[in-house]
Amino acid sequence: MELTSKQRSQLRGLANSIDTILIVGKEGIGDNLVKQANDALEARELIKGKVLENSLLSPREAAEKLAPLTRSEIVQVIGTKFILYRPSHKKDKKDKIVLVSDRKRRT
Numbered sequence: 001m002e003l004t005s006k007q008r009s010q011l012r013g014l015a016n017s018i019d020t021i022l023i024v025g026k027e028g029i030g031d032n033l034v035k036q037a038n039d040a041l042e043a044r045e046l047i048k049g050k051v052l053e054n055s056l057l058s059p060r061e062a063a064e065k066l067a068p069l070t071r072s073e074i075v076q077v078i079g080t081k082f083i084l085y086r087p088s089h090k091k092d093k094k095d096k097i098v099l100v101s102d103r104k105r106r107t
Contacts, residue, residue, distance in 0.1 A: 007099045011075045015083045022049035024062045037070045041086040045097050049082050
């Protein structure tokens with residue numbers, strides 16, 4: 001699934017109001033962090049992570065390593081923070097994020 005620029009913009013706006021719940025420290029990305037990210041993505045669909053200064057990874061590297069492990073998309077990397085998105089697999093979730101469609105208009 002590839003996000004369009006309009007969808008990324010929509011998700012960045014939604015991410016402004018959420019708290020950082022994922023912290024990448026000097027241990028890097030381990031099994032526990034991947035499990036925590038998977039659980040959070042399933043529950044929330046959109047998560048914000050932070051890379052601490054003592055980490056050996058840059059925020060871009062951390063996001064690029066974590067995204068394939070969690071089957072998610074990188075929405076944004078800015079400063080020490082990154083945002084990941086993955087649609088929930090729960091069909092009955094009522095507050096599911098509905099992405100805007102990026103259809104071209106005919107003239």
